[in-house]
Amino acid sequence: METKPNSSYGLINFVFIGTSIIFNLFVSVLYISVKLDNQFLVQLFGAVIVLTVFPFLYTFVGYWKSKAEKKIIVSHGFILFYLFLEILLDYILKIPFREILAIHIPYIIFFYGATFSMIGVSFNINKRMGFLVIATFLVLIGCLIYLYT
Numbered sequence: 731m732e733t734k735p736n737s738s739y740g741l742i743n744f745v746f747i748g749t750s751i752i753f754n755l756f757v758s759v760l761y762i763s764v765k766l767d768n769q770f771l772v773q774l775f776g777a778v779i780v781l782t783v784f785p786f787l788y789t790f791v792g793y794w795k796s797k798a799e800k801k802i803i804v805s806h807g808f809i810l811f812y813l814f815l816e817i818l819l820d821y822i823l824k825i826p827f828r829e830i831l832a833i834h835i836p837y838i839i840f841f842y843g844a845t846f847s848m849i850g851v852s853f854n855i856n857k858r859m860g861f862l863v864i865a866t867f868l869v870l871i872g873c874l875i876y877l878y879t
Contacts (some may be wrong), residue, residue, distance in 0.1 A: 739855075742792035747859045749785040750848040752778075754866035761873040780821065783813040802854060805847035812844035845870070 756778050763771035790806040815837065819827045827833040845867055853860030 739792070739796065739798075742789050742796075743855045743859075745785050746789040747852055747855060747863065749782050749789070750852055750863045751866050753782045753848065754845070754863065754870045756782075758866075758870045758873040761870070761877040765877045776820065780813065780817055783810065783817070786810055786813065799854075802851055805851050808840075808847045809844045812840045815840055 756775050760772060760775040760779065763775055786806065786809050790803070790810060793802050793806065819825060819833070819837065825833075827837060849860060849863050849867060852863040
């Protein structure tokens with residue numbers, strides 16, 4: 731029988747929520763750094779965002795071993811796929827994919843799929859934590875709007 735990631739998952743839940751919040755906040759400051767044209771900060775915050783792959787891998791394995799609900803595993807898969815895509819495009823291939831519409835549009839879709847997966851899993855863990863992750867996502871959206879104004 732499948733189980734839901736409830737309080738019995740303790741550390742795994744804590745790591746997932748914390749990493750989701752860190753991800754959203756660092757993407758937010760990354761957007762501000764781009765707006766300020768500070769390449770050092772863009773690289774620094776970009777590296778921190780990519781490094782969230784490790785705690786997300788930890789939670790993925792933890793939920794997998796505990797036979798968590800399939801939607802939790804699939805959501806984690808989406809998050810990890812996005813992060814690996816980010817690593818591939820930005821750090822391995824080093825192509826200016828944000829300037830290539832045919833690559834950038836699917837990238838944006840995967841980015842929002844990953845962030846919505848973080849929100850969904852967070853609500854599945856705890857409603858209050860879900861609202862906290864949504865709040866940090868709204869900060870991210872506010873920073874994105876600031877970037878393009």
